[in-house]
Amino acid sequence: MNSPGFFETFGFGPDGWGAALAVGAVMTVLIAVCGFAIGAVIGIFGAWAKISGGPVARAAAGTYTTVLRGIPDLLVIYLFYFGGSAVISAAGRLFGNEGFISFPGFLAGALAVGVTSGAQHTEVFRGAFRAVHPGEIEAAVACGMSRMLRFRRIVAPLTLRHALPGLGNVWQVVLKESALVSITGVVELLRQSQIGAGSTGRPFDFYVVAAALYLAISTVSGLALQLAEKHSRRGTGRAS
Amino acid sequence: MNLVFMWETFLELIAAVPTTLRLAVTAVGLGAVLALLLALCRTSGLRILDWPARFYIYVFRGSPLLVQIFLIYYGLSQFPEVRHSAVWPILREPYWCAVIALMMNTAAYSGEIIRGGLLSVPQGQIEAARACGMSRFLAFRRIVLPLAIRQALPGYGNEMISMVKATSLASIITIMEITGVAARIISDTYRAIEVFLVAGAIYLAINFVLTRCVxxxxxxxxxxxxxxxPTRPRVTGDSP
Incomplete structure (x- = not known):
């Protein structure tokens, strides 16, 4: 055996892939965080439309969640990646730039992940808002709080508390979905592993390490979310 | 929007529907068997069965499906032992690799769904079955399993829908199912939005039929x- 050992290949030495994979893992987390944030913003508006929107807004939000939960994420990524390139190229032609301009993969990926997770965020926020006791809002009204103040001080914190477990689930889905962004050529964890597998001829080792890193990220963030959940529930008694 | 182009795309994509359905049905069917085994291990109360099942579920739910597909399709070919074994004709085929990965992935999720169903069967029902003189196996087959399936069905329906969506990942390892054909048309024509609309509509239709069936x-x-x-009391013959 003259091929380097497992720890040499995945270490941080001169021939090691450790540093590259670590950068890839950071990229994965970045994509996931951006996608999650975009999804959260969409989800807040979606939930707002579903709860107190007019018939048109409600129908639009309903169509959005139904459609996005029924079609594959990969298709959405293709839409943003190729569709984005087509739109940018068309815009470029207006300014006299003949030729193809490719849409940045990171942006396409984060947008696609955001739009797909936005449907789940919408449902999580809607459910969480329903769990807020009407009495709390009535009490805020009785105290003379304005709409905005009521939202900031009462509705938002309470909704967030009820939404946290659901948001944790969405985060885990988003994290795994971010692996699909590798098809756009963004060098995140999976793409980096593909590159490593290709140049060393050891695909199994690389994908096992990638899977382990994904597991590590999801486990650590899962624990952090559990702590956050516990923190948000301090002071509330549990019925037993 | 070009309706002629969309119709041509539709005809091409509809021809790929059987591949998608075959992938989904095979994966869900085989996955159900594995899921039942996992659920039985989890509920057995024996640590030697429980822990391996827990670990399996943790690993397969915590890492992205795409990594699992790559691990099976590209990863296993790293070992000469695999390449020269009797299973190589199966593991060489992208179709079977996709089926195996999808099956192992869905088993992890639906194993937990079935476990929830098994735990929801009231103790009294099992006691009643045992009191009737049924053996443990007969009681499981006639009482516990049907009740568990009934209870797990809504969750299992969701899992089936996510499997239909997950078959799109098979396109990345060269299988020409709906998303694969769609990606090919997009890269030929750069008309991402039209192709996306048609492909999305087909996936929505499949998932709509599936939810209706469930x-x-x-x-x-x-x-x-x-x-x-409310039915009318049945009149039978002459009353005394």
Missing amino acids: AFLEYRLSGHLRQPL
């Missing part, structure tokens, strides 16, 4: 929970 099955299996329909 809802119908749920309705059929919950006859005992419904209010009996």
Whole structure:
């Protein structure tokens, strides 16, 4: 055996892939965080439309969640990646730039992940808002709080508390979905592993390490979310 | 929007529907068997069965499906032992690799769904079956499993839908199912939006039919929970 050992290949030495994979893992987390944030913003508006929107807004939000939960994420990524390139190229032609301009993969990926997770965020926020006791809002009204103040001080914190477990689930889905962004050529964890597998001829080792890193990220963030959940529930008694 | 182009795309994509369905049906069917085994291990109360099942579920739910597909399709070919073994004709085929990865992935998720169903069967039902003199196996087959399936059906329906969506990942390892064909048309024509609309509509239609089927099955299996329909008392012959 003259091929380097497992720890040499995945270490941080001169021939090691450790540093590259670590950068890839950071990229994965970045994509996931951006996608999650975009999804959260969409989800807040979606939930707002579903709860107190007019018939048109409600129908639009309903169509959005139904459609996005029924079609594959990969298709959405293709839409943003190729569709984005087509739109940018068309815009470029207006300014006299003949030729193809490719849409940045990171942006396409984060947008696609955001739009797909936005449907789940919408449902999580809607459910969480329903769990807020009407009495709390009535009490805020009785105290003379304005709409905005009521939202900031009462509705938002309470909704967030009820939404946290659901948001944790969405985060885990988003994290795994971010692996699909590798098809756009963004060098995140999976793409980096593909590159490593290709140049060393050891695909199994690389994908096992990638899977382990994904597991590590999801486990650590899962624990952090559990702590956050516990923190948000301090002071509330549990019925037993 | 070019309707002629969309119609041509539709005809091409509809020809790929059987591949998608075959992937989904095979993966869900084989996955159900594995899921039942996992659920039985988890509920057995024996640590030697419980822990491996827990670990399996943790690993397969915590890492992205795409990594699992790559691990099976590209990863296993790293070992000469695999390449020269009797299973190589199967593991060489992208189709079977995709089926195996999808099956192992869905088993992890649906194993937990079935476990929830098994745990929801009231103790009294099992005691009653045992009191009737049924053996443990007979009681499981006739009482526990049907009740568990009824209870797990809504969650299992969701899992089936996510499997239909997950078959799109098979396109990344060269299988020409709906998303694969769609990606090819997009990269040939750069008309991402039109192709996306058509492909998305086909996926939505498949998932719509699937949800209707599951809802119908749920309705059929919950006859005992419904209010009996008001029927006229049947008149039989001459009353005494």
